[in-house]
Amino acid sequence: MMPMKNCETLNEQYAREVRQRWGSTDAYKESVQRTAPYSKTDWDNAYSALDDVIIGFAELKNGGTDPDQQAARLQVEKLQQCISENYYTCTKEILAGLGQMYVADQRFRSNIDKHGTGTAEYISLCIEKYCR
Numbered sequence: 731m732m733p734m735k736n737c738e739t740l741n742e743q744y745a746r747e748v749r750q751r752w753g754s755t756d757a758y759k760e761s762v763q764r765t766a767p768y769s770k771t772d773w774d775n776a777y778s779a780l781d782d783v784i785i786g787f788a789e790l791k792n793g794g795t796d797p798d799q800q801a802a803r804l805q806v807e808k809l810q811q812c813i814s815e816n817y818y819t820c821t822k823e824i825l826a827g828l829g830q831m832y833v834a835d836q837r838f839r840s841n842i843d844k845h846g847t848g849t850a851e852y853i854s855l856c857i858e859k860y861c862r
Contacts, residue, residue, distance in 0.1 A: 764817065776816040783812050787805055791852040805856065806825070813825075825861060826858070832853055832854050
């Protein structure tokens, strides 16, 4: 387990990066406003909900579900809804960008692929098919 001080340093680093990249967007402003009152329990619930959606993608991938199938499309809708309910309004445009980031940014890919190698790539493909 990572020492708490290292965790806090990483969180600060990621927060700075997020502000630099998306700080001027409406989605960022909405996220800051909506999550400001979050307690530790609220954050745990939001992370858990997102993790459950990712596990669902991993199960679909492992079951051989094609990214173009209805089950995969429904899982993308669950992802979009989870983000919209917990963080900010997740438009199709934002969702498409997230799908690309999940495979382009090694930090996201590694975190998602904890649920099985190739899960990030699978989610990205599902999102791509859904958003076209």
